Amino acid sequence: DIQMTQSPASLSASLGETVTIECRASEDIYSNLAWYQQKPGNSPQLLIYDANSLADGVPSRFSGSGSGTQYSLKINSLQSEDVASYFCQQYNNYPYTFGAGTKLELK
Amino acid sequence: EVQLVETGGGLVQPGRSLKLSCVASGFTFNNYWMSWTRQAPGKGLEWVASITNSGGSTYYPDSVKGRFTISRDNAQNTLYLQMNSLRSEDTATYYCTRDGLPGYPNWFAYWGQGTLVTVSS
Numbered sequence: 001d002i003q004m005t006q007s008p009a010s011l012s013a014s015l016g017e018t019v020t021i022e023c024r025a026s027e028d029i030y031s032n033l034a035w036y037q038q039k040p041g042n043s044p045q046l047l048i049y050d051a052n053s054l055a056d057g058v059p060s061r062f063s064g065s066g067s068g069t070q071y072s073l074k075i076n077s078l079q080s081e082d083v084a085s086y087f088c089q090q091y092n093n094y095p096y097t098f099g100a101g102t103k104l105e106l107k
Numbered sequence: 108e109v110q111l112v113e114t115g116g117g118l119v120q121p122g123r124s125l126k127l128s129c130v131a132s133g134f135t136f137n138n139y140w141m142s143w144t145r146q147a148p149g150k151g152l153e154w155v156a157s158i159t160n161s162g163g164s165t166y167y168p169d170s171v172k173g174r175f176t177i178s179r180d181n182a183q184n185t186l187y188l189q190m191n192s193l194r195s196e197d198t199a200t201y202y203c204t205r206d207g208l209p210g211y212p213n214w215f216a217y218w219g220q221g222t223l224v225t226v227s228s
Binding site (some may be wrong): 001032034036043044045046049050055087089091094095096097098099100101 | 142151152153154157166167168169202207212213214215216217218219220221
């Protein structure tokens with residue numbers, strides 16, 4: 001199974017700040033990586049697919065990058081509505097696996 | 108508008124069975140692979156099962172293989188998850204998901220609101 005190591009587990013940032021969340025795969029996943037946002041009490045929502053493609057309706061302050069085994073999600077100019085948990089997921093091989101998540105809070 | 112509505116969750120005793128349903132609308136159901144993903148209370152996400160658009164092939168992680176069965180009725184636009192021999196560690200909110208592009212496995216573009224399954228005596 002492909003292990004997805006996500007960091008940090010939690011993050012505290014100020015409004016307007018830029019934050020970065022990292023995800024490392026235990027083997028090459030050929031950019032078959034998605035990022036999801038989950039606000040408290042809600043279902044996860046797709047943010048990024050194929051490592052760097054923005055999903056429909058997602059603000060342009062979100063961006064994804066990476067290749068091989070190393071990937072990152074960047075949020076520019078943090079807004080209050082970005083307070084949420086974020087998860088990476090590889091869909092290169094079954095079993096699909098998720099990172100453990102990053103809980104983003106406002107400082 | 109894509110909609111996925113899960114039903115069937117509830118409280119069930121260990122060792123018993125439960126069947127979840129997910130009614131889909133707003134897209135051509137038989138074009139897309141579908142999946143179930145779960146989230147234990149306060150925990151992360153775990154993929155549970157996937158099925159091809161035709162229903163001809165299914166995929167599971169070892170944690171549920173042999174106990175859970177994913178199926179679909181393309182005439183009724185409905186996805187199912189039959190869960191047998193339930194364990195306390197199966198307690199979670201179960202989400203129905205639709206893939207982003209038709210015809211092959213890819214990312215989970217749409218998620219239902221989830222249905223809570225609690226396994227306890």
